[in-house]
Amino acid sequence: MQEDIRQDKIVGSRRFSNYFWTFILFIGGWGFLLSGFSSYFKINLLPFANPTELVFIPQGLVMTFYGTLSLCLSFYISATLFWDIGSGYNEYNKIENIVKIVRKGFPGKNREILLTYPLSNIKSIGIKISEGLNPKRIIYLCLKDERQIPLTPVQQPTSITSLEEDAADLAKFLNLRLENI
Structure with a gap:
């Protein structure tokens, strides 16, 4: 379980x-x-x-x-x-067949940000790696309606090997394909 x-x-x-x-x-x-x-x-x-x-x-x-x-x-x-703006968690639940993305925002009515997506609407796990002056290494949740939801936090770029391993583990866990964006 x-x-x-x-x-x-x-x-x-x-x-x-x-x-x-x-x-x-x-x-x-x-x-x-x-x-x-x-x-x-x-x-x-x-x-x-x-x-x-x-x-x-x-x-x-x-x-x-x-x-x-x-x-x-x-x-x-x-x-x-x-x-603690931006903190939270990503939950991948095969029992309920949903993905929850939870983040903390600024105080107010919408302080807690909760995004839920059914696993049936997820097409793949995507990786975007761009080098240069402002390098980006991000794992995305790619939906069937062509939306891309970032899963990794804003931070210093992690190593490409580590990013690829994390994305591959997630894709394997969710039984999805891994694609380069």
Whole structure:
């Protein structure tokens, strides 16, 4: 019975890179904001630099803008970390003959995203590999009506071997063919 149900966990926004960028943007944002305020009030608010020598218009104003923007981005990423946006699981259930894709979204009426597809509507498992400046390695659920539902999370590209093995295991589990998109 347990061999008829497969569940793959999906990591959402709680990844090391998001924690790293939140910290960097927060520290950098305060530095820029304090530099802008120092240039306006002519009081040195930074112990390691002397931004009072900056002319407020345009340099101090731009520093204040960059600092505010950086802090806003830091708070936004912190909120996505707190809410764990994008996390969830993919469940492949041969007993009920359905595939469930469950993800967490932003708070509100539609916080929980649930997509269900009957196994009879699934044509194949697809793999898309594109190299270059923005490489993509994604496993898709290909439906008979030509829709392609991504199954892998947004992340750093995994190795091609690992991706192909995961896709082949899934295709074998669901008794579907594997195709290159």
